[in-house]
Amino acid sequence: MEVYQLFPSTGEASAAPPRRRVLIVDDDTLVRDTLRFVLEDAGYDVWATAHGADALTVLERQPIDIVLSDIFMPGMNGFDLLKQIRQRCPDVPVILVTGFGNIEMARQALKEGATDFITKPYNVHEIPILIERNLTRYTLESSRTRDLQEEVQRSYRATLEALLAALDTRDTETEGHSERVAAYTMLIAHRLDLPGEELPHIERGALLHDIGKIGVPDHILYKPGPLTPDEWEIMKQHPVIGYRMCMKVEMLRPAAPIVLHHHERWDGKGYPHGLSGEEIPLGARIFAIADTLDAMTSDRPYRKALSFAQAREEIERCAGTQFDPELVKVFLSLPEDELRAIRELTLSNREARAA
Numbered sequence: 001m002e003v004y005q006l007f008p009s010t011g012e013a014s015a016a017p018p019r020r021r022v023l024i025v026d027d028d029t030l031v032r033d034t035l036r037f038v039l040e041d042a043g044y045d046v047w048a049t050a051h052g053a054d055a056l057t058v059l060e061r062q063p064i065d066i067v068l069s070d071i072f073m074p075g076m077n078g079f080d081l082l083k084q085i086r087q088r089c090p091d092v093p094v095i096l097v098t099g100f101g102n103i104e105m106a107r108q109a110l111k112e113g114a115t116d117f118i119t120k121p122y123n124v125h126e127i128p129i130l131i132e133r134n135l136t137r138y139t140l141e142s143s144r145t146r147d148l149q150e151e152v153q154r155s156y157r158a159t160l161e162a163l164l165a166a167l168d169t170r171d172t173e174t175e176g177h178s179e180r181v182a183a184y185t186m187l188i189a190h191r192l193d194l195p196g197e198e199l200p201h202i203e204r205g206a207l208l209h210d211i212g213k214i215g216v217p218d219h220i221l222y223k224p225g226p227l228t229p230d231e232w233e234i235m236k237q238h239p240v241i242g243y244r245m246c247m248k249v250e251m252l253r254p255a256a257p258i259v260l261h262h263h264e265r266w267d268g269k270g271y272p273h274g275l276s277g278e279e280i281p282l283g284a285r286i287f288a289i290a291d292t293l294d295a296m297t298s299d300r301p302y303r304k305a306l307s308f309a310q311a312r313e314e315i316e317r318c319a320g321t322q323f324d325p326e327l328v329k330v331f332l333s334l335p336e337d338e339l340r341a342i343r344e345l346t347l348s349n350r351e352a353r354a355a
Helices: 029-041 051-063 078-088 103-111 124-170 177-191 196-207 212-215 230-233 238-247 252-263 282-296 308-317 325-332 336-354
Strands: 021-025 045-049 068-072 096-097 118-120
Touching: 021 029, 021 051, 021 238, 029 045, 029 124, 051 068, 051 078, 051 212, 068 078, 078 096, 078 103, 078 325, 096 282, 103 118, 118 124, 177 196, 177 282, 177 325, 177 336, 196 252, 196 282, 212 238, 238 252, 252 282, 282 308, 282 325, 308 336
Parallel strands: 021 045, 021 068, 068 096, 096 118
Antiparallel strands: none
């Protein structure tokens, strides 16, 4: 692997701005050497290589601020290298260079993620200006993108909080239930070592599992006695109502299956679709255990709360019928102190917010 590296000159590092790090990829030795000396003279640190595969090795080992790559090279061409950089180092801008370019090729380069496209011959002394222009533009665009993403996240959090507040207003009998059951759900989910990107969706699904009750008529939702068969059929639609609500909010769509299937059972005797076993989404199977735990350890008008030990015994008894038996094993491995701490914390948080 042929790689040229230029190191910064010695001096007072604290007084000088950090030197830009450029990676040149071109199979023409004269081009590499010429660019290398021009950029050195302009104050850059430079890595230069003739092959795309070697360039990827440099990117793995060394922070690089910008890549300047030829398109037509033996082995991995510039477009293939661009795709690999976008996958491995999405924050590194890439300028593609070619001596045989046309408008269609330029469009393709920009479409696939290049920050700029230039054709040979070019004035080599203008390359530092080109690099600075691209770095400045890329920094501004990245900053705007981060600001936009943060604004979207704030908007989504506000939407989630509004939905939870609306649910609390409708369903006051089980105040704090959503927060507790979400915390229990996440405790189990973390024990499963699930991919990090799945966890927020599971948590949102647990928090909003009963959001569909907003669409249940008051005379059914607040009825003090047993529901009639017809009323029960209406009540059983709240997962479907909640699912439709979540599907209208982009952030909540991945959580919607948990909302839809949180009343399914391992043996297929649940609702609304009678799914069984692993047909039920994993998040919904985890939630079912957490939901039952909170229901049994909370006071109800018709009974006092069970102890955590009693609730654990009942959940173990229902493994293979109501609950995924493998997930029950995971649940039973959780220390009872951790479960009790979650309940006490969520209750104290509610009291603090109400004060």
